Amino acid sequence: xxxxxxxxxxxxxxxxxxxxLSCRASQSVSSQLAWYQQKPxxxxxxxxxxxxxxxxxxxxxxxxxxxxxxxxxxxxSLEPEDFAxxxxxxxxxxxxxxxxxxKVEIK
Amino acid sequence: QVQLxxxxxxxxxxxxxxxxxxxxxxxxxxxxxxxxxxxxxxxxLEWVSLIWFDGSDKNxxxxxxxxxxxxxxxxxxxxxxxxxSLRVEDTAVYYCAxxxxxxxxxxxxxxxxxxxxxxx
Numbered sequence: 001x002x003x004x005x006x007x008x009x010x011x012x013x014x015x016x017x018x019x020x021l022s023c024r025a026s027q028s029v030s031s032q033l034a035w036y037q038q039k040p041x042x043x044x045x046x047x048x049x050x051x052x053x054x055x056x057x058x059x060x061x062x063x064x065x066x067x068x069x070x071x072x073x074x075x076x077s078l079e080p081e082d083f084a085x086x087x088x089x090x091x092x093x094x095x096x097x098x099x100x101x102x103k104v105e106i107k
Numbered sequence: 108q109v110q111l112x113x114x115x116x117x118x119x120x121x122x123x124x125x126x127x128x129x130x131x132x133x134x135x136x137x138x139x140x141x142x143x144x145x146x147x148x149x150x151x152l153e154w155v156s157l158i159w160f161d162g163s164d165k166n167x168x169x170x171x172x173x174x175x176x177x178x179x180x181x182x183x184x185x186x187x188x189x190x191x192s193l194r195v196e197d198t199a200v201y202y203c204a205x206x207x208x209x210x211x212x213x214x215x216x217x218x219x220x221x222x223x224x225x226x227x
Contacts, residue, residue, distance in 0.1 A: 034213035036152075043202055043220055044144075044152065049213030056215075087152055091212040095168050096142075096154035 002026050004088050004099035012107040019075040021102045023088035028068045032092040035064055035073045038101075039084045047086075048073060078104070109133040109216045111203050116221030123193055127221050129186040129203030137161070137181040140206035142214060143188050145199035155201070156188065171197075193225045 003026040013019055023033065031051040036044035046055040048064035051071060061076040075082055083106050088099040115127040129141070143155040156177040157166045165177050176189040186203050201221050204214035 032212040036214075043217035044214075045217070046213050046215045049207055049211055049215070053211070055213070089152075089213070094166060096157075098152040098154065101151050 001095055002029060002090055002093050002097050004090055004097055006086075006088060006099035006102045008102060009100070010103045010105060012105050013078055014107045015078050015080055017078050019073075019078055019082070019104055021073040021075075021086055021104075023066075023071040023073070023099050025069045025071075025090060027093075029090040029092035031067050032090055033064075033066070033071050034089045034091070035062075036087045036089065037082075037084050038087065044087065075104075109205070111205065111216055111218035113201065113203055113218040113221035116201065116223050118224045118226060119193055120227050121194055121225055123225075124189070124191045125193060125223060126190065127188040127201055127203075127223070129188075129218055131184045131186065131205075134205075136179075136184040139208065141179060141186045142204045142206060143177060143186075144202045144204055144214070144217075145197075146202070146220075147196075147199045153199075157206070158186070190223070193223075195225050195227075197223060198225050199223060 005024045007022045033051045035048040038044045047058050047062050052064045063074045065072050085101045085103045087101050110132045112130045140160050142157050145153050145155050158177045174192045178187045203218045205216040207213045
């Protein structure tokens, strides 16, 4: 199975700062990668699909890039509601797998 | 609006069975593949199972293969997960999630989750 490694595990930033989250795949997943945001007690929410497409209703400050094995989720300027855990997810090879998550916390 | 509502969670002893349901509304259920994803308390997400839009194909994670069965009733707009021979390590919040339509990849809507606790 494809292993997704997210880094860093925790990112401590202040509102207004730029957040850069990484997801590395153990083998190529082409562009079949999604990003989700999860807040405590809530279900995950789709942010980015197909590596770089924003889902419906997602603010423009969220962007995704990459292909193959290296992917990045960027939040251009953190809003208070963006502090959460972020997961990447690949659908290229069975079984679907998720990364371990990056927690973005308030510094 | 799209809604997915899970039900059927609870506390069971190891070896017992439980069936989760996911009631869908606000979209044409029969057009979409559906998944179950679980999350143990305080941990990350684990994909569990997939069923195609018409029920013609199903896939399972190795950790549940042979014990869990996914199914759907398109006439009732409902997805199911029958869980047999439950183990302590199956304890998790179980989410149903809707698949984007190919060639797009991702889960665009999720239910609120159903907690399954397996404990003696």
